[in-house]
Amino acid sequence: xxxxxxxxxxxxxxxxxxxxxxxxxxxxxxxxxxxxxxxxxxxxxxxxxxxxxxxxxxxxxxxxxxxxxxxx
Numbered sequence: 573x574x575x576x577x578x579x580x581x582x583x584x585x586x587x588x589x590x591x592x593x594x595x596x597x598x599x600x601x602x603x604x605x606x607x608x609x610x611x612x613x614x615x616x617x618x619x620x621x622x623x624x625x626x627x628x629x630x631x632x633x634x635x636x637x638x639x640x641x642x643x644x
Contacts, residue, residue, distance in 0.1 A: 605642050
């Protein structure tokens with residue numbers, strides 16, 4: 573049976589660490605995006621009065637309004 577070389581084990585270890593770091597970063601990014609969905613009042617407070625009225629108009633007329641996910 574052939575033993576694996578040090579360089580091959582080092583490369584495999586680096587790839588494994590990179591995959592773990594990437595998965596952690598994706599999880600943190602998604603958790604941050606989901607956290608913003610629970611704060612609609614903060615988003616409305618940052619909009620000017622004119623923008624709020626334009627946003628409420630289609631809802632009052634029962635027209636469909638475009639929802640952009642993840643938009644702050």
